Amino acid sequence: xxxxxxxxxxxxxxxxxxxxxxxxxxxxxxxxxxxxxxxxxxxxxxxxxxxxxxxxxxxxxxxxxxxxxxxxxxxxxxxxxxxxxxxxxxxxxxxxxxxxxxxxxxxxxxxxxxxxxxxxxxxxxxxxxxxxxxxxxxxxxxxxxxxxxxxxxxxxxxxxxxxxxxx
Numbered sequence: 001x002x003x004x005x006x007x008x009x010x011x012x013x014x015x016x017x018x019x020x021x022x023x024x025x026x027x028x029x030x031x032x033x034x035x036x037x038x039x040x041x042x043x044x045x046x047x048x049x050x051x052x053x054x055x056x057x058x059x060x061x062x063x064x065x066x067x068x069x070x071x072x073x074x075x076x077x078x079x080x081x082x083x084x085x086x087x088x089x090x091x092x093x094x095x096x097x098x099x100x101x102x103x104x105x106x107x108x109x110x111x112x113x114x115x116x117x118x119x120x121x122x123x124x125x126x127x128x129x130x131x132x133x134x135x136x137x138x139x140x141x142x143x144x145x146x147x148x149x150x151x152x153x154x155x156x157x158x159x160x161x162x163x164x165x166x167x
């Protein structure tokens with residue numbers, strides 16, 4: 001039997017470690033990459049859309065001809081926000097339908113009980129809170145979206161002022 005030199009043994013061991021390392025790296029490459037975090041502006045747009053949908057619904061439940069122009073302006077805001085929302089890619093087949101469905105958004109504070117009509121004060125307070133929120137949201141977004149949010153906030157502030165006067 002031929003004796004193995006220490007040098008040959010070390011060389012063989014190094015080759016074995018290298019082979020295991022390369023195999024391990026190749027196995028790691030087969031793991032699907034983690035999904036990229038969602039775009040903050042897309043998340044904000046979705047939040048704004050949900051809020052505008054609640055506001056439109058609140059004005060619609062008021063059923064007052066005097067409040068109709070307010071509702072129409074909120075619907076115009078909603079249409080523009082939806083236009084700016086990027087299309088969502090189809091969900092992977094492995095994700096269940098219930099996991100992909102977002103939870104319903106909470107109703108605005110101060111909203112009326114089901115079937116009731118909101119008061120002008122409720123609508124005014126909603127408009128004031130929304131206008132105040134826009135100034136904080138503008139700081140974190142791109143200039144085009146900031147311009148839209150500033151316009152929406154100005155409209156909401158004008159609504160709050162108009163609702164302060166008797167309709």
